Amino acid sequence: MLMLALLLAAASPDWQLVPGSFERGRGPDGNTVLLDAPDGLIVVDTGRHQAHQDAILAAARARGKPIAAIVNTHWHLDHTGGNAELRAAYPDIPVYGSNAIDRALKGFFPRSRAGAEQFIASGKARPEQIAEIRRDMAAMDDLANLRPTQVVRSTGPTTIAGRRLDVHLEPYAATAGDVWLYAPKARLAIAGDLVVGLTPFMDTACPEGWRAALGHIAAVPFATLVPGHGAAMTRADFDSWRKAFDALLDCAGDTAERQTCIDGWMKDAAAFIPAADKDRVPGMIGYYIDTRLRASPEEKARFCPGGPG
Template identity: 45%
Template sequence: MRTLLLAVVLLCGAAAHAQQPLAPGVVVVPGGFEADRQPDGNSLLLEGSEGWLLIDSGRHRAHAQAALAAAGGPVRAVLNTHWHLDHLGGNAWLRSQLPGLEAWGSPAITRALAPDGWLDRYRRQLVEALPSAPAAQGAVMRIDLELLDQADALRPEHEIRRASAVTIAGRSLRVGVETAVSGGDLWVLDTASGTLATGDLVTLPVPFLDTACPPAWREALERLSAQPFRRLVPGHGPVMSRADFERWRGGFDALLDCAGQGLHPAACAAVWRSRVDRWLDDAGRARVNGMLGYYFKTLLQAPPEQRERFCLRSR
């Protein structure tokens, strides 16, 4: 269980990017990956005829505040791509500010928050570890604990269980459901602008494999590739063109192939870096080997019976 916590603490460090409007009624709120704190995922704001929809709410209050400020009008709804707190935690503060806010997500969020679900177990780890944690780490842990103490505010009341066309806040969307990263990963195609929000199905500086099923992830990326998108907003990292995404995907496949051939993690990390280096800043570059080394040990080159332990789950 200790490894769960370690995995989350590993995700620390790098700079936030400036905000960028993509198209009319389409605004990205970049996440951050700064030193000494947990990350925030990217958010995407879409304007519908009934107000704004926010896709992913980040973890920290400052991120959720930035999202509200970036919306050109009232935010009516939030859709969370998955249950990792860097995409879900902001719901708690948003609901305290916007009582009528409607939340959409996959049933995996409810499962993760349920007794003995992943987030419930993580909460218990935090409670156990906090008393002996050094002050700086304790402060980071307390942020997550406060979010998990508001589980009711994190849960979606509208569950999306299968790929479907949905209209939220008056904006027409195509939503896909995958299981590869967290057991319930939504991707959202804004059909009007051709903008695809992928959540953590696409991330930098590396794929976040903490709760992943690698073979299912490959298949999910094939389905993403088949979508008619012009630009892609990843869970972490800069906005991508279709060509960028295909390059990233080639790196992902090469990384998994390299791991599967039993090659050394550092050699595979070099293969990965050669594909994605154009998107990495110094902090990201410095983090690649450590993160991939950890994922090789815990998943990609773990004993065979452990490698697909996150594959046997339903949506």
């Protein structure tokens, strides 16, 4: 009987991944995880594009439960852009997230809006790029759906939709407030963009805080880790990705040639970079070396404690 129960438990996990996407020429959708809870489903991250939100809603219907709560791992629009669509279908559901978005509202959002408007005014934006920009701007304007209704202020056990989860807050990592979850029964870690196989997205990163956050993830006994983008990882996968991350920071912090650091990442993280993406990842790593890891001291400190954001 016990064996049967174990087999059934293995056959029907109490969570489900709705994979994100990262097509060329448009912004990505982060991964979404649906977690079964006594009051319905917890949706962790909501993607950016309508097709992703449609996939979340379809997966929820197939599980036969209402969506009862949203958790946003961080405020980036590829993880929060679908809050409005889900809350249109399930009105007034709570949104859990850090208050780092308040910092973004003063810094990152106005800067990115100004840059996008300049790009449109230049006449170089293709129609689909303009549509994408307009979609992001509409999401940025919809603060009622973007900002959390339940602010995560510290690390600790939290009951969401009737399910007890370990909710972790990393104050300065991929953003100024990254939330990641550990579901003990499922031995599942949901890491958000603290882990992204292809390349760490460092646009709003405090790299040393991020490095520390990976140590906190390593300290929980997860068996499966869902990264912010890309396929689920085993613990061994995570360990090897973390080594690649540390090596990239060490290389960029040293006097090594820029290309050496890029080549190092391509080798160390090779298992996490799909063949179809091998040509575009070196450019991304180079970009993050230039704009974050080897930027001016002021720029490097921008998203760290005391920085302007």
